[in-house]
Amino acid sequence: MTYELRTYTASPGRMDALMRRFRDSTIDLFIEHNMKSLGYWMPVGSPDVLVYLLEHDGDPAANWKAFGTDQRWIDAKSASETDGPLTASIESVMLEATDLHPIAAAR
Template sequence: MKAPRLIMVFLVWLKIASLQAQAPHERLYELRTYYASEGKFDALLNRFKTHTLKLFKKHQMKVEGFWVPVDNTEGKLVYLLSFPNKAAKEAYSKAFVEDQEWKKVVAETTKEGEIVAKIESVDLKMTDFSPYDWKNIGNRVFELRVYKATPNNLGNLLDRFKSHTIELLEKHGIHNLIYWTPIEGSQGADDMLYYFVAHKDKASGLASFKEFDSDPAWKKVKAETEAKAGGLLTVYLKSEYLLPTDFSPIK
C-alpha cells in the first residue's frame, strides 16, 4: 500500500475513533416508536434482533436501548439511537436504507404483509443539566416521561428541573437517567421535554411519584415557580413504563 493511501486510511480511522469517543452530551439522539401491524409484533421484534441491529452497527448507528411497554396493548416498540450530529445521522441513515442487504431483509420479512403500521420519531439533544447514568444493571423498569410546557415557559420548566425537581426525584427513589429537548428547528423545540427515569418496578414507580407529589418541599417549589411564571408551567404530562427487550444494550 502506497504512503498516501496509508495516510488516508489512518485519517479515516482517526475520524471514526474521535466520533466514537464523543461525549454523550454532544451527541444527537433519535427516539423512535414503532407500531406493529396487527399480529406482526413478534415478527417486528425478530427482524430487529436478527437483522436490523447488525446493519445499525455496520452503518455506525449507535443503539442506546430497546423497550416495550409494560402494558403493551398497541404492539409498540420504543428504541433510542445516537449519532455524532444531524449531518452524520442523515448520512448514516441514508446508507442504511440504501444497503442492498437491508432491502433484501425487508423483502423477505414482508412477504406476508407489512409488519410496521406506523413510525414516530423525534431528534433530541441533552439538556445542560442532564445526567447520563446509562449503565446496564438489569432488574428494573424504565419510565419515559414527556412534558409539554405552557407558552414561553419551557425555560422556566427546565430551570425547575435543574434547580429542584431532579434532586427531589432522587429523594423519593426515582433514578434520573437522561433529559432532552427536541433539537432547534424541529417540532417541540420550544415547548417539549423528554426524559427517562428508572424504578425497581412499575408499582414502585407509581408509589414513588405519589410520595413525590405529596412532598411539602415539592409543593412549595411548584407554587413558587408557578407564581413567578404567572401560571402553570405544563400543559400535559405523558408517562409510559417500559421494559427492556432481551437484545437491548441497556437493562
C-alpha cells in the first residue's frame, strides 16, 4: 500500500473555499479513484495550511491521472476558482509503511 502526505497552502483569503471544495466534491471523488482519505489537519498557528494523508489502492500516478481527467473534478475545480486559484502551493510526499508500528485501522 502506498500513502501520500499532501500539504496545501491556500491562496490568501481562500481557505474557506478550499475546505468547501474538499467537503463538496474532492473527498468523494478520491474514493472513486482509489484514494482513501485517512485524515485532514491544520498545523497549529498556520490557518492557511491544510495537510492530509491518502491511502492509494493501486498505482498513485494512475489514480491521480484518472482523478485529474474526471469531468466532475474539472467542473468542480473550475467553479471553485472563479475568483482565482484556491492554492498558492501543493506539496506531495509518497510514503511506504515500515514494520516499526502497525498502521491504525481507519474508522
